[in-house]
Amino acid sequence: MRDAWSPLLSYAHLSGLLARCGRAGDLRLGAALHAVVAKNPAHFHLSPTRADLCHVLAAWNSLVAMYARCGRRPDAARVFDEMRVRDSVSWNSLLAASSVSAPDALELLRRMLREAPGAGACDAATLTTVLSACARADGGGGAGAAPLAAVHGLAVSCGLDAEVPVGNALVTAYFQCGSPGSAERVFRAMGEKNVITWTAMVSGMARAERYRESLSLFRRMRRVVDANSATYSSSLLACAGSLAAREGQQIHGLVAKAGFETDLHVESGLMDVYSKCGLMEDALRVFRSCRNPDEVFLTVILGGFAQNGLEDKAFELFAEMVSAGIVIDANMVSAVLGAFGASAPVALGKQIHALVIKKCFIGNTYVCNGLINMYSKCGELEESVEVFDGMPSKNTVSWNSIIAAFARHGHGSEVFRLFESMKADGIKPTDVTFLSLLHGCSHVGSAKKGLEILNSMSSQYGIHPRVEHYACVVDMLGRSGLLDDAKAFIEDGPFKDNPLLWQALMGACSFHKNSEVGKYAAEKLLILAPDCTAAYVLLSNIHSSEGRWDDRARIMKRMRELGLRKDTGKSWIELQKEVRSFVISTSHRNSAGANDALLQLSAVSSDQEDLVESNAL
Template sequence: MRARWKFPCIQDPFLSNTGSFLNHADISSLLSICGRDGNLQLGASIHALIIKRIRSFDFESSNGTRNALFIWNSLLAMYSKCGELLDAAKLFDRMPVRDTVSWNTMISGFLSNRGFNSVYSLFKQMHQSACDPFDKATLTTMLSACDGPESSNLNKMIHGLVFVGGFDREISVGNALITSYFKCGCFSHGSQVFDEMPERNVITWTAVMSGLVQNEFYADSLKLFAQMRCSRSVIPNSLTYLSSLMACSGLQALDEGRKIHSLLWKLGMQSDLLIESALMDLYSKCGCLEAAWKIFVSAEELDEVSLTVILVAFAQNGLEEEAIHIFMRMVKSGIEIDPNIISAILGVFSVDTSLALGKQIHSLVIKKNFIHNTFVNNGLVNMYSKCGDLYDSHQVFCQMAQKNSISWNSMIAAFGRHGDACRALQLYEEMRLEGTAPTDVTFLSLIHACSHAGLVEMGMELMECMKRDHCITPRSEHYACVVDMLGRAGLLKEARTFIESLAENPGILVWQALLGACSIHGDSEMGKYAADQLYLAAPDSPAPYILMSNIYSTEGKWKARAKTIKRMKEMEVTKEVGTSWIEIKNKISSFVVWDRLHPQADIIYWTLFGLLKHMKYEGYVPDERFILHHLGQDLKD
């Protein structure tokens, strides 16, 4: 029997090596080992032998009841740890006597296995039982179950029982109250418990700091950290520093984060895995990618958290290719890929990312059974649409069992991105019928779709609907989209009037939209008005110079164009090189104007010249208004 191999020195699990029966403490130790190792078979066998040899135990003595309870409670714990809650409940119901430990064991077991309804029912029965009063272990266990807004009333009720039972001076109970209140969103109550505690330890301070960070009160958390260090009564631990680093990340407080990093170096705590991940997150969110990368490459050990952090760091800083390399490294290294990692890598896909790679990740999603994860599916919808595959994007959307506002927004944006405004508007109606409330992003995508389809009246109606029916305050992006929509329709005067009617500063995006519209329609007068505003709002931006030079080119005003280019050079403003790309046989090739770096450049240009010759033969005449500005600036001066 397997039990004999586990304990080879004992012939019978109830016989010691001297031949005497094991006492209640020895049996409890055996059951504890079974629970720890999940060895249900051996644990059940011991239970059977307990029943068989019940008379061998000295339960008739003065300590008999206490010893019996000791063993029954050990059995309850064993069944709970092995996940056999029904067996634990049967045993609990048949126990002739119980104590507080018995109730606590059952409550903890159901809580570990997410049986919240049973937890509340058991606690109610225990409270109503005068024989078995709750203790601080009961209270802390119940408070750990209060981890959401829906538990706020229960949390307050237990807080009342803390006072009734006289546990208000217990540090562990106070710490549990603080944690549960912050998880329930009752920030003021959590802070009040902290303020009224007669004694605090490092867990107390860390619980408040962590709770404040989780609820995005970053400045308050850092203020408390400074107060803790000044008091010198409690020494911060690694979790305290972790919370402070997370607060710095939320505020993008680089200087404060560097000070904490220095403290961690002095204390020798910088190599902790969680600390390293938090530092990488801090530096990447503050734009110091090089510092984040140094921590990453110097780490003695890497886990999925640290790899996910650096992956997201690359993605957020526009280094999509590096993020993909990190992801491939994770897959090849056998690191467990979770839905968060999948969502992060799908977020880096853009128009110049390989669709074949995206499909491989989709296969991995199916293999890992993440296909029911809403956030992963949202990432797939975006990935396919950005890579040009609207059909598969819509297929993923239609097959989603659960959709949230992000799902609908992603699909609406996909149709808008592909110029299908009718489908985007149709999906908006379906979204409302499904009972999902539209967000500011929904209307941004819809107005964008109307802009490209020339649906000006519909776009303006959506703008009014957003404010009137949904009480959503437009952002600068919404205003820019409206200006773009009016501009594309040739309504430049109306676009200017709309901008001047805004109660707030229009912002860079709005002026760029107006200037872009002037470029399309070749209106240098209105364009100069927009460009002058853009020069003031964004002096380092190349957009006003490039767009004005294009406008002057279309009107044949070569001297004005040359003056604009000269001013751009004097201001030392550089233009980012435009890139086009194509994917052939799972390989992406990218190009810039007059690119000669591609290994097949000669063949490509020979093919292009052949196509151009064929186009001219078919009657194509190039519109020089849109190509002359690509030539040398002195060509027409």
């Protein structure tokens, strides 16, 4: 029934139009409809005695929701405060506007409980909105755990914890607040579970790096409910984290069977699994099959090539994308810059730098960080400094990158000067910062200072050293020739069963030709990592340096029996504006011509030497 105040617009029509304005973000039309309400106070008066109260209240709720969806929280709050009658939809509409801020959402919840304690205003939608706000505000740091527990208690007292949406929100929120145990308890207590529940668990366990449990949940889930694309993406994240290539391939088959093979998130997850497991041909096959790759998708494949030491493939693909006219964004540039290693051609890096300037990415902090790393790895320290000095803003990664650049080039004193500047700039050092500091100590030969830095990590900065930090100290002691001290440092430390430390000690023993400690380290390493190629190579080098050829032959035979082989070294050369990679081999089609050219150059060189000698006589 149309209201007498307008022959054309009913309360229902007004509510529908406001809902459309909210979805479309059309604030102008929404404000005009608000003006209609303001000009007709009698028709929109909220009174508990009105027979058509539900229709009038729906219009007011739509007005609050419209402002909330348009991001105008103050306007939504103003309309809400004008309402003399409210229901759960009213409160939830305003909560939706406040949900970006956990304090605002919690304060509004407290106000709701004060003003409408017995009106049933708090429902499942209320709690899910507040729980989402708590989770977003926490960001994994644990700060949202206390308010989250309080909201959980409210859900139990209201009897809403049995509601599936509330249970799903609790599981998700506990994971995001870094409490996987609490999430698991909520999950087990839920009488009814849907695909969202299972997906929240699979995803949460994967993001908590409990990969095997995530995959186990995925297998259990498939027995009771059909997975969706988000579930498959989460299970692939678990496969990538645990380097489970076989499980990833099986999930690939399930994805194809379920019809999710063209989902960008699933395809990106498949590429991530294959890349991390070293199956780059499979990753590239997924990439080629994608119809509309986005910037995240392209960044994954570029990063995959870089992680697997296939820098030339990353460069080729990036050049192909540029030539094909694909829109290049800052993330893609950062990914290809990350592919640069010490042997990559700096000329190509400078071309990418020119592209960065052309695309106006030079103000992007992440791109500049990539340029700093690229130039330092290519031996152009001055260029790294120039990029760093020209950055309009610097973050922790920026400082870590320039400190690492000087450490990489052996400028230990400059490393410590930059570290002091970093702290003076208000940037807190991270564990990555200390890796560079320890590298700097290695280059200046200051073992004592390095040990002081390692101890200061936890005592002064609250950072627990990782195995990489201990490996740096072993390298530092080894460079100083303190091999027995390095051995004792490993055996007395928390990572004595980590092969990385024994490998670092073996390298130092090979350099100093200390066969006694070297053999001890080799035996430890081969027990911990029997398929470690580097262990066999380093041990064979020790035997070679001592002239023990029979022992060396025995080691090499053992390698062949295990199917191990030393990684082939690769080099790059830029020829006629094209970068070519090559290895030591005679398989190239121009090998014969190259050999002829070498013979001719040798003959010319020999003739010139004879001429010089005759002139000298």
